[in-house]
Amino acid sequence: xxxxxxxxxxxxxxxxxxxxxxxxxxxxxxxxxxxxxxxxxxxxxxxxxxxxxxxxxxxxxxxxxxxxxxxxxxxxxxxxxxxxxxxxxxxxxxxxxxxxxxxxxxxxxxxxxxxxxxxxxxxxxxxxxxxxxxxxxxxxxxxxxxxxxxxxxxxxxxxxxxxxxxxxxxxxxxxxxxxxxxxxxxxxxxxxxxxxxxxxxxxxxxxxxxxxxxxxxxxxxxxxxxxxxxxxxxxxxxxxxxxxxxxxxxxxxxxxxxxxxxxxxxxxxxxxxxxxxxxxxxxxxxxxxxxxxxxxxxxxxxxxxxxxxxxxxxxxxxxxxxxxxxxxxxxxxxxxxxxxxxxxxxxxxxxxxxxxxxxxxxxxxxxxxxxxxxxxxxxxxxxxxxxxxxxxxx
Amino acid sequence: xxxxxxxxxxxxxxxxxxxxxxxxxxxxxxxxxxxxxxxxxxxxxxxxxxxxxxxxxxxxxxxxxxxxxxxxxxxxxxxxxxxxxxxxxxxxxxxxxxxxxxxxxxxxxxxxxxxxxxxxxxxxxxxxxxxxxxxxxxxxxxxxxxxxxxxxxxxxxxxxxxxxxxxxxxxxxxxxxxxxxxxxxxxxxxxxxxxxxxxxxxxxxxxxxxxxxxxxxxxxxxxxxxxxxxxxxxxxxxxxxxxxxxxxxxxxxxxxxxxxxxxxxxxxxxxxxxxxxxxxxxxxxxxxxxxxxxxxxxxxxxxxxxxxxxxxxxxxxxxxxxxxxxxxxxxxxxxxxxxxxxxxx
Numbered sequence: 001x002x003x004x005x006x007x008x009x010x011x012x013x014x015x016x017x018x019x020x021x022x023x024x025x026x027x028x029x030x031x032x033x034x035x036x037x038x039x040x041x042x043x044x045x046x047x048x049x050x051x052x053x054x055x056x057x058x059x060x061x062x063x064x065x066x067x068x069x070x071x072x073x074x075x076x077x078x079x080x081x082x083x084x085x086x087x088x089x090x091x092x093x094x095x096x097x098x099x100x101x102x103x104x105x106x107x108x109x110x111x112x113x114x115x116x117x118x119x120x121x122x123x124x125x126x127x128x129x130x131x132x133x134x135x136x137x138x139x140x141x142x143x144x145x146x147x148x149x150x151x152x153x154x155x156x157x158x159x160x161x162x163x164x165x166x167x168x169x170x171x172x173x174x175x176x177x178x179x180x181x182x183x184x185x186x187x188x189x190x191x192x193x194x195x196x197x198x199x200x201x202x203x204x205x206x207x208x209x210x211x212x213x214x215x216x217x218x219x220x221x222x223x224x225x226x227x228x229x230x231x232x233x234x235x236x237x238x239x240x241x242x243x244x245x246x247x248x249x250x251x252x253x254x255x256x257x258x259x260x261x262x263x264x265x266x267x268x269x270x271x272x273x274x275x276x277x278x279x280x281x282x283x284x285x286x287x288x289x290x291x292x293x294x295x296x297x298x299x300x301x302x303x304x305x306x307x308x309x310x311x312x313x314x315x316x317x318x319x320x321x322x323x324x325x326x327x328x329x330x331x332x333x334x335x336x337x338x339x340x341x342x343x344x345x346x347x348x349x350x351x352x353x354x355x356x357x358x359x360x361x362x363x364x365x366x367x368x369x370x371x372x373x374x375x376x377x378x379x380x381x382x383x384x385x386x387x388x389x390x391x392x393x394x
Numbered sequence: 395x396x397x398x399x400x401x402x403x404x405x406x407x408x409x410x411x412x413x414x415x416x417x418x419x420x421x422x423x424x425x426x427x428x429x430x431x432x433x434x435x436x437x438x439x440x441x442x443x444x445x446x447x448x449x450x451x452x453x454x455x456x457x458x459x460x461x462x463x464x465x466x467x468x469x470x471x472x473x474x475x476x477x478x479x480x481x482x483x484x485x486x487x488x489x490x491x492x493x494x495x496x497x498x499x500x501x502x503x504x505x506x507x508x509x510x511x512x513x514x515x516x517x518x519x520x521x522x523x524x525x526x527x528x529x530x531x532x533x534x535x536x537x538x539x540x541x542x543x544x545x546x547x548x549x550x551x552x553x554x555x556x557x558x559x560x561x562x563x564x565x566x567x568x569x570x571x572x573x574x575x576x577x578x579x580x581x582x583x584x585x586x587x588x589x590x591x592x593x594x595x596x597x598x599x600x601x602x603x604x605x606x607x608x609x610x611x612x613x614x615x616x617x618x619x620x621x622x623x624x625x626x627x628x629x630x631x632x633x634x635x636x637x638x639x640x641x642x643x644x645x646x647x648x649x650x651x652x653x654x655x656x657x658x659x660x661x662x663x664x665x666x667x668x669x670x671x672x673x674x675x676x677x678x679x680x681x682x683x684x685x686x687x688x689x690x691x692x693x694x695x696x697x698x699x700x701x702x703x704x705x706x707x708x709x710x711x712x713x714x715x716x717x718x719x720x721x722x723x724x725x726x727x728x729x730x731x732x733x734x735x736x737x738x739x
Contacts, residue, residue, distance in 0.1 A: 060446070077501030084448040084728030085499070085633065085640065094501070107446050121632070123501045125625035 048074045048122050051209040052130040053101075053337065055118075056138040057110060064104040064118065064130060068096040069209035075123040081108055082116055099211060110135045139332065149328040152269060156292065157262040157324025162317040164296015171304050179304050180365050181378045186254065186298035187358045188382020193261050193295075194351035198222075200264055201344035207337040214341045221345025222352070229253060229353040243364075247302045248312065250357045254302070255319040257354040258295045260347030262320065266327020267340045294385050295320060302361055448728040450641050452500035459496050461512035463637040464646055467616045470602070471516040473526075483524045485574075489515065490531045491538040491562075491584070491597065499633060499640055499730070504625050507534060507584070507595035513638040514619040514663070515582070515599030522577040522606045528570040532562045538592070539568075541585035542601060543702065546572035553585045561586060577605040579685035579704045581619075581661050594624050594631075594665040600704075602659060605688065612655040612708065616648070620662045620670045620699070620721070620731065631666050633730040634721065640730020643719075647734035652714050658707040659685070662699035670731075671698045672707070673722040679709035696722050711737040 049070035056063045062081075068074050075095045079088040090096075091103045110116060116132040139145045171182065198218070205214025233249065299316050300308075308316075330339065362375060456462040473485035489509045496513060498504045509515030520526055530540050539562055541552035549557045550572045559568045584597035600617050622631030623640065633640040650656055658679075662670040673696045680690035681697055685706040697705065711717065720732035 075501060078450065078499050080632070080729065083725045085450055085730060087449050087451050089451075109446050121502055121625070123503070125502050125504065125632075127626050127632070 046074075046124050046126075047071055048124060048126045049210055050074060050076075050096075050120060050122065050128040051207075052120070052128065053209075055130060055132060057132070057135055058137060060107060060109055062106040062108050062110060062116075062118070062132075064106075064120070065101065066096070066104060066120070066128075067101045067209050068098055069211055071098060073097045073100075076102070076104060076120055077123040077125075078121040079104060079106060080119040080121070081106060082118075099209070112136050145332070146329065149270060149332045150325045153266050153322070153325025153328045156265060156269065156328075158317065158321035160292030161258070161262075161296040161299065161321035164293040164298070165300055165313050165317050167297055168300050168304070168313065171300070174304065176305075176365065176369065177371055177374055179301070180362055180371060181374050181381075182297070182301040182304065183358055183362050183365075184375045184378020185382040185385070186301040187355050187362070188379035188384075189294055189298045189386060190254070190257065190351050190355045190358070190382075191379070192383045192386040193258070194348055194355065197261050197264055197344050197347045197351060201341055201348055204337045204340040204344060208341055209338070212338045212341075214338070217338070217341045218345040218348070221342050222349035225346045225349030226353045226356075229350060230356070233357060244303075244306045247306060247361065248308055250354070250361060251299055251301075251303045251308070251312075251316055252319065253350070253357060254354045255299045255316040257347065257350035258299060258320040259323040260343065260350050262292075262295075263323035263327040264340070264344045264347050266324040266329075267331035267343065269324075270328040270331025270333070292321075294382075294389070298382075302358065448641075448732070449644060450499050450730075453645070454497040454500055454639055456639075459512075459638075460494070461638065463635075463639050463642040464648075466512070466514070466517075466637045467618070467648065468614075469517060470519045470615070470617070472519050478525060483521065484527065485520045485524050486527045486529065487516075487518050488529050488531075489540055491534045493534045496596075496638070498623050498625065498635070498638070502625055504623060505595075507536070507538070507592065507597050509540075509597060509599055513596040514621065514661075515597070517600045517602065517617045517659075518582070519602040519604065520574045521604045521608075522574055524574045526570075526572055526574050529567065530562060530570060531567040532564050535564050536592075537561045537563050537586050538584045538597060539586055540570055540582050542570065542572070542582045543580040544572065544601070544603070545575045551585075552582075554587065574603045576686055577603045579603075579659050579661065579706055581663060581702060581704060583663060583702075590629065590665050593663060594622065594629075596621075598663040600659055600661045602685075609657070609688065612657045614650060614654055615657045615659070617659040618661070618672075620660070620664055620672070622664050622666060622726075623730075624666065629666055631664070631729070634664070634670075634726040635730045636733065641732060643733025647716065647736035649736055649738070650711065652712065652737055652739055653710055655708065655710045659704070660697075660699070660707055661704040662701060664701055667723075667726070669698050669700050669723070670726065671696060671722045673720060674707075674709065675718040676713075676715075677709055677711060677717065679707040682706040682708075711735065713737070714739050 047070055049068070051067045051069045053065045053067055055065065066076070073095055076088075076090055077094070079086050086106055086108055089105045091105065093102070096102045104120065106118075110132075112135060114135050116135055118130050118132070120128045120130075122128070174182070201218045201222075202215070205218055208214040208217075233246075233253070296317065299320050300313070303312075327343070330336075366372070366375065471487060473487045476484045476486075478484050492508050492511050494506050494508045494511050495503045496506045496508075506513055518526075518528070528540060528542075532538050539552035539554075539560060542550075550559060550570050552559055552570065554560045559570055562568045580601040580603065582599055582601050584592040586592050598619065598621065600619055602617075618636045620636050621634075621638075623633040623635060624630060625632045635641075636643065660672055664670045675695075678693055678695045681692040681694060682688070683691050683703075683705040685704070690708070697707075699705070714737045717735045717737060718732065719735060720727035723731075
């Protein structure tokens with residue numbers, strides 16, 4: 001017994017020492033609350049925050065789904081629609097507890113295709129506004145809309161990804177230099193997608209209720225996903241599988257990252273569909289297919305020199321494309337900015353981790369045969385591909 | 395890769411596509427709509443069962459407010475009357491500036507500045523040639539004054555820079571004294587700067603000087619002070635009203651009889667918006683701008699007033715029924731400046 005016993009045994013004394021600062025903290029908080037801590041501040045007006053999470057239009061009526069994001073309960077007192085005070089009811093009731101949700105119902109004869117501005121006044125005369133840029137009946141979650149959202153997801157996600165994967169037989173014939181080039185292209189594509197996903201996460205974070213700390217959620221989602229995928233890939237590398245298996249797992253990870261990105265796309269398509277800002281014209285879908293076909297290319301790039309098997313290719317295509325369907329369902333039928341932030345943050349983390357994995361693969365290849373400009377042209381080509389195809393559909 | 399803005403930009407440009415397949419909104423007035431407004435007990439909706447229309451849910455607490463627009467309508471303050479040694483009539487009025495929280499629409503409290511605790515302040519009424527003494531006390535925590543429209547010496551004008559009456563400090567008092575002229579319909583309001591805020595917070599009222607020999611008798615006289623309510627202090631009116639409470643006379647129609655002659659003293663003190671207006675439904679009225687002539691200037695059904703303009707309306711109804719009156723700035727009407735005459739046999 002040479003060690004200090006306190007490092008070995010968890011005694012009552014240790015527990016006491018651990019709790020001491022917490023007890024002291026409680027005392028300090030009590031002292032602060034009871035004395036005001038020297039800050040004699042009484043807010044002149046109450047701090048209130050009402051987030052209008054979404055609206056739903058039905059013939060002759062408007063429903064506003066709101067959440068009290070402020071520190072105290074608040075009461076909805078008056079509703080003004082396009083400069084007219086309008087009668088309303090609130091479900092469950094007009095006084096909403098902190099972080100509580102309510103639905104404000106208006107019987108309002110709105111007109112298809114017109115714009116509406118709605119102001120909600122709380123009992124403390126603090127206004128909160130929501131714009132309805134284009135009014136039309138909000139799709140109700142029926143089997144019909146369920147399937148039409150699924151179809152949108154198939155067109156935007158699944159089909160283009162598979163089309164890209166169909167390049168597999170042709171690209172297999174390429175030499176090492178071209179394979180490295182294609183992987184660099186993939187990295188470029190992913191960097192572009194990652195930035196895009198991050199920006200969309202930030203946009204959604206701005207719409208999420210303040211107490212949910214959207215920016216913080218992005219950090220948690222992105223960093224956790226990055227580190228988790230990194231840990232998984234390291235564990236796999238340490239189990240001594242061959243390089244081909246590692247490349248296959250990287251292809252799966254690319255598919256996952258792209259899948260999460262497409263989930264984010266689905267979310268925004270569904271949400272835009274709901275607010276009437278989207279009309280999936282034939283031209284737009286064509287634009288998606290052209291742009292998203294590069295995603296399929298990216299998925300297969302690491303495994304071109306291997307024989308991944310039809311089953312694997314099928315799975316990778318589904319993982320990369322099908323989340324668009326799920327996203328469209330969530331975005332269209334139960335939109336939640338907070339949930340969207342989390343999904344998009346996970347997508348961001350996944351995509352950048354995959355870029356890191358590809359970089360490691362490229363590193364292995366270029367250590368045998370240096371080709372710095374190939375990597376440069378590849379990454380740039382990947383980013384420009386998305387930028388230019390983006391130009392076409394904007 | 396196509397973030398939502400690219401899609402939306404595209405959509406805005408490309409117009410409606412597959413969307414229309416979702417089915418058009420069926421608009422119009424459903425029967426259920428009128429049933430969905432349980433709080434609207436009186437007024438047009440129930441009278442005509444015609445469903446969706448602007449209005450408030452519920453009723454403000456008039457007792458807590460300390461005034462009721464229905465009473466303000468016919469509440470004329472003639473002052474304490476006595477005769478001076480030279481035979482002239484002396485009228486003495488008391489005005490006190492008070493900070494008061496007023497429930498202006500159900501559930502929304504407006505931290506108002508008032509004369510005598512009400513918006514608008516009392517309708518002061520005297521006769522041409524009377525000596526008017528207004529004992530003003532400032533019971534609030536801001537300097538205030540009473541500035542009358544009329545003919546009087548500068549020291550009685552209630553404007554900063556004109557002496558002690560030009561700025562009465564909290565707890566202070568001042569007596570404004572002048573001979574009532576010219577006859578007509580006038581107004582008074584606080585003139586301390588920033589003026590827009592001092593007016594918008596509620597410091598105003600009507601001031602009537604009757605002609606020496608009076609006006610031709612009518613069956614009913616009423617006062618209507620048109621104003622706005624900026625409850626969130628962004629220098630834009632959130633609600634509009636006559637006599638303090640938006641939609642009050644829509645929910646509580648003014649009762650008159652067929653054939654009764656009605657005289658309305660109409661004053662506009664609307665802040666922030668350039669003009670206000672008054673439109674009478676299914677009828678015409680004789681209009682006496684500023685009330686300074688006994689001969690009507692116009693026979694019309696709509697008039698326009700800028701801030702501090704005022705005039706007298708005279709009319710009577712031929713047929714029974716519900717008749718709307720409102721600002722024909724229809725935006726103001728839907729934000730509260732709308733009311734009803736209920737004409738009965």
